[in-house]
Amino acid sequence: MKLLFGSFWRAVAYCLHPKVIMLSLLPLLVAGIVTLGCYFVFWVPALDWARQAMDYWSLTKFMLDWTTKMLGPSFRTVITQVVVIAMSIPVVVTLTLVLTGLWITPAVVTMVSRRRFPKLERRHGGSWWLGAIASLAYTVLALLAVTITLPFWLIPGLALVLPPIIWGWLTAKVMGFDAIAEHASHAERDAILRAHRGPFLAMGVICGFLCSVPSLTWALSMTFLIAAPFVMVGVIWLYTMIFTFSALWFTHYGLSVLATLRDAETTMRAVQPAVAPSSDLQLVEEVPPQERFGYDAGPEPETGDSA
Numbered sequence: 001m002k003l004l005f006g007s008f009w010r011a012v013a014y015c016l017h018p019k020v021i022m023l024s025l026l027p028l029l030v031a032g033i034v035t036l037g038c039y040f041v042f043w044v045p046a047l048d049w050a051r052q053a054m055d056y057w058s059l060t061k062f063m064l065d066w067t068t069k070m071l072g073p074s075f076r077t078v079i080t081q082v083v084v085i086a087m088s089i090p091v092v093v094t095l096t097l098v099l100t101g102l103w104i105t106p107a108v109v110t111m112v113s114r115r116r117f118p119k120l121e122r123r124h125g126g127s128w129w130l131g132a133i134a135s136l137a138y139t140v141l142a143l144l145a146v147t148i149t150l151p152f153w154l155i156p157g158l159a160l161v162l163p164p165i166i167w168g169w170l171t172a173k174v175m176g177f178d179a180i181a182e183h184a185s186h187a188e189r190d191a192i193l194r195a196h197r198g199p200f201l202a203m204g205v206i207c208g209f210l211c212s213v214p215s216l217t218w219a220l221s222m223t224f225l226i227a228a229p230f231v232m233v234g235v236i237w238l239y240t241m242i243f244t245f246s247a248l249w250f251t252h253y254g255l256s257v258l259a260t261l262r263d264a265e266t267t268m269r270a271v272q273p274a275v276a277p278s279s280d281l282q283l284v285e286e287v288p289p290q291e292r293f294g295y296d297a298g299p300e301p302e303t304g305d306s307a
Contacts, residue, residue: 003256004199011248014112015241020248023107024240027099031240032233035092039232043084050083088232090146093167093211094139096236097174100243101135105178105251108244112251113183117259123185130181135174142170164208172204175246179254192257203253207246214238 014020113120145166152158180189193200214235 003253004203007249007252007256010252011245014108014248014252015245017111019111020108020244023104024237024244026103027096027240027243028233028237030099031092031095031236034095035232035236036230038088046084046088047080050080050087085232090143090163092232092236093239094143094170096239097167097170097243098135098139100240100247101174101178102132104240104244105175105247106182108247109179109182109251109255112248112255116252117183117255120183120255120259120262122183123188125181125184125186125189134177138170138173142166160212164205164212166208167211168205168208169201170204171207171243171246172200175204175250176200176254179247179250180258183255184258188258188261192254192261196253196257199253200250203246203249207242207249210242210245211239214242 146163149162149166152162176193177189180192184192
């Protein structure tokens, strides 16, 4: 727990570094351009699709007709925009996380290792393409989990729990691998990820709940829906900073664990020769008694009955 909280506060302090802030602008630039492009191309078709989908289900159609009579026809337009934005948020979060893992995490690992662990050897247990493939596989599984659990998000309370758990699991898998892949060997990486599976998952879930904060922007005011794509760009930057913080947190924690493991191995190697049996002693024990004491022991006595 001490290492967990110590790494947390170190990550918070590193987020205020100008270099880290500049690094966070790279995913913002790419994700922002993609978001604005998708808005101008898919916004109107997505609204039409969402409107038709809600009219298709009898339950949602009944609820929409009832609320339209109570609140006016503008409510149907607002709720359609909310549905489209809610469905686009998982895609935006996933894209931001992947970009952070590919661009920011390697720079963050280099920065932390130079400042805190300059003597830590790089054993290159995981290449960048292996991390990219693993991130893509975990991302597909996370999106599949989102698709499967999407109907349960309508249940009050579960919408506040299920997304952070899914994004937390994805964050733990992606960041846990990338944080130590450069410095740890393959065996060390597997041992650390297996032994510290619980803390990594807890860190990921905490970061998943932090990702719920940008989503609350839409709940503050419905006027944000008018400038939805531009507000989404600001939300992307918040997601980027949260994922940058998570990369720093996992890096501080993972490299600290790896440094402790290396120190323990060095200590064991230094102590092991002192307790090992001496080779001279083994040679003395193998010398026959007559050569050791300088006399002829003579023929061995016969055994058995002389008669």
